[in-house]
Amino acid sequence: MPISKEYILKAREELEKRRSANRRSEDKRRSEVLAKIPQYANLEIKLAESMSKVIALVAAKSPDCQNKLKAVSEENLTLQREMKRLLTEKGFPADYLEPIYSCKKCSDTGTINGEWCDCVKKIVRKYAADELNERSPLKLCSFADFDLSLYPDKPASEDNPRRIMTDNFNFCLKYAEEFSGHGKGVFMIGKTGLGKTHLSLAIAARVIERDFCTVYISAPELVRTVDNEQFGRSSGDTLSVISDCDLLILDDLGAENSNERSASLLYEVINGRISRSLPIIVSTNYSINELQARYNDRILSRLLSMNVRFFEGNDNRLNKIR
Structure with missing residues (x-):
């Protein structure tokens, strides 16, 4: 995306902010080491x-x-070995005083060979x-x-709503x-x-907690x-945002104005993510037959290639009012 x-x-x-936080962590670690190994400072000077x-x-x-x-190189290596020996002897990891980077690819510079690093894109x-x-x-929402x-x-019923919804x-x-940022959608x-949006947003909450980029939008x-x-x-590049995020939640499919342009856009979004194994969660109030009458076979085929979950029961919003 641009x-x-x-x-x-x-x-x-x-x-x-990350660099500053890492420098503070480095300073804290060095203070810990010097408190336990005072002679370490002399070795740093010699190095x-x-x-x-x-x-x-x-x-x-x-x-x-x-x-x-x-x-001189041999002297240098001898000093480094002695420093690591002292660290491990006092219970520190051998690399405890190495620079700390949030992104090891670019060392927190944000660029690699003149190109933006993946950490910046994220x-x-x-x-x-x-x-x-x-x-x-x-x-x-939450689970x-x-x-x-x-x-x-x-x-006694094969279509037991409680059992079906427990499975869902x-x-x-x-x-x-188990979300990883790649794989089949739902x-x-x-x-x-019946709880489709609730469970979608509960998934979103868990995924966001693990630092995955998640977008919710209705059709x-x-x-x-x-x-x-x-x-x-209006300004913006919504298509790029929803194409590149780790998880897209597309709610209320079928509620949009039905025309060739909207159908083409929805197919582009759904097919694009499935083709790249980027997870998408799609929810609809329509039945399979109703969707078949509304969309072409290309869209329906892509939707049915995902993990399909049927929701059963009574309208919980009405139940709560009663």
């Missing part, structure tokens, strides 16, 4: 002097430079997703708040716990008020927002 200057500034601020000798020898270009460099995706999620009136007692228990609950909980089918909002952006009525 990276705006605003997001780059935010990413740089985030990188600076610095040894490095200065190396620089001076290289700059001097004397005839016996190589021999002198070899001797920060940008998160800010873009947060901005998009702020438009949603819905709040994250703990999902009340299975609201679903009728009919032990356990599936969604496992999906959230297609939730069932009438309104009508997606179509409306992308149309406004593409026709210049």
